[in-house]
Amino acid sequence: MADLADVQHGLWEHFPHTPLPDSYMGKPPLDLSSRHRDPAWREALRLIAERLASGSEPVAALCERIRQATDEELENWAPCLLEANVQSIDPGLAPFVAAALQVSWTAFAAGLDQDRFGVIECGYRCPICGSWPVASVLQTGGSVQGLRYLCCSLCSTEWNRPRIHCIHCGSNKEVSYFGLDGAGDAVKAEACAGCKTYVKIMNREKEPFLDPFADDLATLGLDILMAEEGYERLGFNPLLIPGS
Amino acid sequence: MQVTRRQFFKLSAATLGGSTLTALGFSPREALAEVRTFKLTRTTETRNTCPYCSVACGLILYSLGDKAKNAKSEIIHIEGDPDHPVSRGSLCPKGAGLLGFVHSETRVTFPEYRAPGTRKWKRVTWDFALERIAKLMKEDRDRHFVAKNDKGQTVNRWPTIGFLAASASSNETGYLTHKVLRSLGIVALDNQARV
Numbered sequence: 001m002a003d004l005a006d007v008q009h010g011l012w013e014h015f016p017h018t019p020l021p022d023s024y025m026g027k028p029p030l031d032l033s034s035r036h037r038d039p040a041w042r043e044a045l046r047l048i049a050e051r052l053a054s055g056s057e058p059v060a061a062l063c064e065r066i067r068q069a070t071d072e073e074l075e076n077w078a079p080c081l082l083e084a085n086v087q088s089i090d091p092g093l094a095p096f097v098a099a100a101l102q103v104s105w106t107a108f109a110a111g112l113d114q115d116r117f118g119v120i121e122c123g124y125r126c127p128i129c130g131s132w133p134v135a136s137v138l139q140t141g142g143s144v145q146g147l148r149y150l151c152c153s154l155c156s157t158e159w160n161r162p163r164i165h166c167i168h169c170g171s172n173k174e175v176s177y178f179g180l181d182g183a184g185d186a187v188k189a190e191a192c193a194g195c196k197t198y199v200k201i202m203n204r205e206k207e208p209f210l211d212p213f214a215d216d217l218a219t220l221g222l223d224i225l226m227a228e229e230g231y232e233r234l235g236f237n238p239l240l241i242p243g244s
Numbered sequence: 245m246q247v248t249r250r251q252f253f254k255l256s257a258a259t260l261g262g263s264t265l266t267a268l269g270f271s272p273r274e275a276l277a278e279v280r281t282f283k284l285t286r287t288t289e290t291r292n293t294c295p296y297c298s299v300a301c302g303l304i305l306y307s308l309g310d311k312a313k314n315a316k317s318e319i320i321h322i323e324g325d326p327d328h329p330v331s332r333g334s335l336c337p338k339g340a341g342l343l344g345f346v347h348s349e350t351r352v353t354f355p356e357y358r359a360p361g362t363r364k365w366k367r368v369t370w371d372f373a374l375e376r377i378a379k380l381m382k383e384d385r386d387r388h389f390v391a392k393n394d395k396g397q398t399v400n401r402w403p404t405i406g407f408l409a410a411s412a413s414s415n416e417t418g419y420l421t422h423k424v425l426r427s428l429g430i431v432a433l434d435n436q437a438r439v
Contacts, residue, residue: 243262
C-alpha cells in the first residue's frame with residue numbers, strides 16, 4: 001500500500017494543467033456524473049502497474065492483468081469505483097484503478113481556483129467531485145483547530161461539517177462515539193443510532209500524522225466490531241473493498 | 245454481504261475473505277484474531293453553554309456510558325466547541341475548569357432552607373422551596389405594589405424586588421423571562437448577559 005502511494009506521488013507530473021470549469025452552476029464543479037474522464041488516467045494506471053510489477057505475488061499478477069488490458073477494459077473498470085459500487089468492483093484491482101483515478105482527479109481539484117467558487121453548500125458528498133468521503137479528521141492549528149473535515153475518497157478535497165451531527169441523516173440526537181478499548185482514542189467511529197450508519201473521525205490533536213486512508217485500514221477492527229453492533233459503514237475506501 | 249444502500253456495507257469475517265486485503269495477499273485471520281482482544285468503548289459528546297458569563301461560550305461535554313437504563317453516565321472531559329460561532333473553541337480559565345465545578349463535592353444539587361433565626365441549613369423538597377418563594381413573593385407584592393403614581397396615572401410597579409436572569413439564555417428564554425416578570429410588575433430586572 002505504501003509503495004502504491006509512492007508511485008501515486010511520482011505520477012503527479014503526468015497531469016499538466018487542463019482547462020477547468022470556471023463557474024459553479026449549483027453542482028460540484030468536477031461532478032462525477034457529468035465530467036468526462038481524462039484519458040491520461042489510463043496512462044497513470046499502466047505506469048502504476050509497470051512500477052509495481054516487480055513486487056511479490058499476488059500484486060505482480062494483478063499488475064500483469066492491468067498491463068494486458070485494453071483501453072476499453074480499463075474504462076470499464078472505472079465507473080463502479082467512481083460510483084463506489086462495492087458490489088461490482090473487483091477487490092483486487094480496486095486499489096490500483098482507484099490510485100490512478102485519484103491522481104487524475106486530485107490534479108484537477110488542485111488546479112481549481114477556490115475564490116471563483118466561494119462557499120459551496122455540501123453534505124456528505126464531496127463539494128468538488130461528488131464522491132463519497134473516506135473518513136473525517138479533526139484538524140489542528142490556527143483557525144481550523146478542532147473543526148471536523150470530511151476527506152474525499154477521490155480528489156483529496158477536505159470539506160467542513162459540524163461535529164456531533166450524523167453526516168448521513170443530519171440528526172444530532174443519538175450520535176455517539178465508539179473506539180477500541182486499549183487502542184488509544186485518536187480514531188473513533190461517529191455513529192448515529194437513528195440511521196445506523198457511522199463514519200470514522202480521526203483526531204489529529206491526539207495523533208498529528210493520522211492519514212484518512214492508511215489509518216482507516218489500521219483500524220479495521222473497529223469496522224468489524226461496529227458491524228457486530230449493527231452499524232453500516234458510510235466511508236468509502238478503495239483500499240478496502242469487501243468480498244461478497 | 246449485506247448491502248441495504250448502494251455504498252454502505254458491513255465488514256465481517258466472511259466479507260474480509262474476498263476483500264482487497266486478501267486479494268493483495270494479506271491474511272485477514274491475523275486481523276480477526278486481534279479484533280477478538282478488543283472491546284468497544286462508547287462515549288457521548290453533548291453541546292452545552294458555559295454558565296459563567298455573558299459571552300456564553302460553546303462547550304462540548306464528553307461523557308462515558310450509553311444513556312441506557314441502569315447505566316450511569318459520567319462526564320469525563322469538557323472543552324470549548326470549535327463549531328461555536330462566538331467562542332470558536334476557546335474557553336477562559338474558569339470555563340476550562342468546568343469539570344471541577346461539575347464534580348465538586350460542595351456543589352449544591354438540591355434546595356436547602358435556613359429558617360430565620362437558625363444557623364443550620366436543612367434539605368427541603370422542590371415543592372417546599374417553590375411554594376415558600378411564591379408565598380414570600382406574593383406577600384411582598386401585596387404590600388408594596390404600586391398601581392398608580394402621585395398623579396393618578398396607572399403604572400403597576402412592584403419596586404421592592406429584583407430579578408437576576410441567566411447568562412446562557414436563548415432569545416426564547418429571554419422573551420419568556422421578560423413576559424413573566426414584567427407582567428408581575430417587576431422593574432428591577434437584570435440579566436447576567438450584561439455583567
